Amino acid sequence: MEVAEAAGVSASTVSRILNGTARVSADKRKAVEKAIVDLNFTPNVLAQSLKRGQSKTIGVITQAVDSPFFTETLKGIEDGISGSGFAALIVSGHWNPDEEAERVGLLMARKVDGIIIVSGNIPDDQIVRFSEHVPMVATGHGCESDRLRAIRVDNVWGGYRATKHLIELGHRQIAHIAGIPTLTDATDRLAGYKQALEEAGIPYNDALVVQGDFRESGGLLCANQLLDRGVPFTALFAANDQTAYGARLAFFRRGIRVPDDISLIGFDDLPGSPYTTPPLTTIRQPVYEIGRMAAAAMLALIGNKPFKIEPPQLELTIRETTRRLR
Amino acid sequence: MEVAEAAGVSASTVSRILNGTARVSADKRKAVEKAIVDLNFTPNVLAQSLKRGQSKTIGVITQAVDSPFFTETLKGIEDGISGSGFAALIVSGHWNPDEEAERVGLLMARKVDGIIIVSGNIPDDQIVRFSEHVPMVATGHGCESDRLRAIRVDNVWGGYRATKHLIELGHRQIAHIAGIPTLTDATDRLAGYKQALEEAGIPYNDALVVQGDFRESGGLLCANQLLDRGVPFTALFAANDQTAYGARLAFFRRGIRVPDDISLIGFDDLPGSPYTTPPLTTIRQPVYEIGRMAAAAMLALIGNKPFKIEPPQLELTIRETTRRLR
DNA sequence: CTGTTAGCGCTTTCAC
DNA sequence: GTGAAAGCGCTAACAG
Numbered sequence A, B: 001m002e003v004a005e006a007a008g009v010s011a012s013t014v015s016r017i018l019n020g021t022a023r024v025s026a027d028k029r030k031a032v033e034k035a036i037v038d039l040n041f042t043p044n045v046l047a048q049s050l051k052r053g054q055s056k057t058i059g060v061i062t063q064a065v066d067s068p069f070f071t072e073t074l075k076g077i078e079d080g081i082s083g084s085g086f087a088a089l090i091v092s093g094h095w096n097p098d099e100e101a102e103r104v105g106l107l108m109a110r111k112v113d114g115i116i117i118v119s120g121n122i123p124d125d126q127i128v129r130f131s132e133h134v135p136m137v138a139t140g141h142g143c144e145s146d147r148l149r150a151i152r153v154d155n156v157w158g159g160y161r162a163t164k165h166l167i168e169l170g171h172r173q174i175a176h177i178a179g180i181p182t183l184t185d186a187t188d189r190l191a192g193y194k195q196a197l198e199e200a201g202i203p204y205n206d207a208l209v210v211q212g213d214f215r216e217s218g219g220l221l222c223a224n225q226l227l228d229r230g231v232p233f234t235a236l237f238a239a240n241d242q243t244a245y246g247a248r249l250a251f252f253r254r255g256i257r258v259p260d261d262i263s264l265i266g267f268d269d270l271p272g273s274p275y276t277t278p279p280l281t282t283i284r285q286p287v288y289e290i291g292r293m294a295a296a297a298m299l300a301l302i303g304n305k306p307f308k309i310e311p312p313q314l315e316l317t318i319r320e321t322t323r324r325l326r
Numbered sequence C: 001c002t003g004t005t006a007g008c009g010c011t012t013t014c015a016c
Numbered sequence D: 001g002t003g004a005a006a007g008c009g010c011t012a013a014c015a016g
Helices: A002-007 A011-019 A024-039 A045-052 A068-081 A099-109 A124-131 A155-168 A184-199 A216-229 A242-255 A287-302 B003-006 B011-019 B028-037 B047-052 B070-080 B099-109 B124-130 B154-167 B185-198 B215-229 B241-253 B287-300
Strands: A059-060 A085-094 A114-118 A135-137 A148-151 A174-180 A210-211 A236-237 A262-267 A280-285 A314-316 B057-062 B089-092 B114-118 B136-139 B148-151 B175-180 B207-213 B234-237 B265-267 B280-282 B315-317
Touching: A002 A011, A002 A024, A002 A314, A011 A024, A045 A287, A059 A099, A059 A184, A068 A287, A068 B070, A085 A210, A085 B089, A085 B265, A099 A114, A099 A124, A114 A287, A124 A135, A135 A287, A148 A155, A148 B114, A155 A174, A155 A184, A155 A236, A155 A262, A155 A280, A155 A314, A155 B148, A174 A184, A174 A216, A210 A216, A216 A236, A216 A280, A236 A242, A242 A262, A242 B089, A242 B175, B003 B011, B011 B028, B057 B070, B057 B099, B070 B089, B070 B114, B070 B287, B089 B099, B099 B114, B099 B124, B114 B234, B114 B287, B124 B136, B148 B287, B154 B185, B154 B234, B154 B265, B154 B280, B154 B315, B175 B215, B207 B215, B207 B315, B215 B234, B234 B241
Parallel strands: A059 A085, A059 A114, A114 A135, A135 A148, A174 A210, A174 A236, A236 A262, A262 A280, B057 B089, B057 B114, B114 B136, B136 B148, B175 B207, B175 B234, B234 B265, B265 B280
Antiparallel strands: A280 A314, B280 B315
């Protein structure tokens, strides 16, 4: 390499200094260090990777980089690997299992040292199969194996807790805007809703449940639908905060006051939720912490170190969109 | 390579088939294709890159992956390069010039084929210097050179247009919560605010301007500050939507109605802004389009193709937080 | 302590 | 059309 020549030593010596692999005499070290600065030299990570068989890169598959929900997790991952010498290669799967699988291929071709998959629609058994080739960490999935760690919150509990909060406030007619039915996050929350209802002896009413899409526009649409059905309700549990935002606007449009006329609870606790008017009561999901945990688990997996995943806890965050009935 | 052996041909032939570099007889092609499928072979991109001297990777430096403002641009970039065979390596600089410079180094060490830098605090001349080593596209910067393209919106115009909208509605006492003063985005918007005032013959009043931080919490704080000063105002121009959200909450807390008592206008048009209550009037910034354009410009730069950057236009988006005075 | 040698997986002349 | 050979930039034995 160029530096070696300039410093009058062999390439090996330069490599040794760069990596601290072995002791080098002080004078040669000086010469090499000078040459490195003079030539503004940076080792070619590609060549290093090819040689070492690992690329110091962690692949991350997210679903939509534009959703605040994912970006918080991304930030956690980023913070978690920062300083470790690894970099994150981020790609999106857009909730499409085929696309996700293709992305996994893309990442493997780049010889990433591990893949973190943030939520998504890939079947669990396929993830297990992938993990035979490369260490994986999956959030929002339940499966584990030798080289696969899963991080998942208890969405059933979350749906249950949200609904129970409403019930505790005296509500009995509680509507629900569900999420995308193919995602277990959504169906789990719905299951929790039903469970809380049943526990309180409130019969489940199909007319009070409508299917959204986890986005604001869906929330707006669904709330209107709910209202148009004419079945009265005093509280609404939205499957996520974005849905709640949309529903909130629907209510606003019709002059329905929150929480005076209808109590509203969301799910996620997005960064914007403390700043809605009024601030949104919600189930806080520790997305940032999930990201950090995913990163830590991956680093441990790569380094063959033990790591215990503490399942992150959901938390009822009471703000001002829910109130006691009467 | 393994595939070559399995198919009974040389590595060169496999390479030729993989890249379509030369004609290969049909039978060998068949054999190789079969072997590829059988062995589930994917070429090692690292080795390819090392050989070819380009990595099929575009580095992206963003400032904070958790801000909706940046993630929209990121999505645009991602969509823009998808299908081109390139992948995006995303890192954040956190508004810290030193950190940004270090990240550029990290990306260069990985031999990225180009770097897109999304906003940030690196001095322009340093970007020019970087661009001597690797093609660059910078958003929010003005400098251009041989291997450097810049994409920037006219923030002065935006600040001017926002303020003028308020003036057209009859407002004369217009407050402003500014952004981070080290960012030209912020100072430009402030300049536009002053310009509109001057044009309308309204004297600039220091007591009506306070410095925020482009975030909700800052907006809340600053709006309270403004209110506490006791200098009356009927309209507020917030330097970005997040600031507007915070200010909106401050007003809500004090029973000040928007837009009945105070008109409010933001800047950016974040995905959530059409869903605030009431929906936020703002200056729409085409962040997604900026991302796409950055990607297209980069691809053109890499391919040595000509590309004309159409400076993206800001647009006054009137919704329901501003109204005519009286 | 340090230089020599071989090779990571691929592409690309250069012959045949 | 196709194989042999060289080499991208680096690291890791292996000798000294």
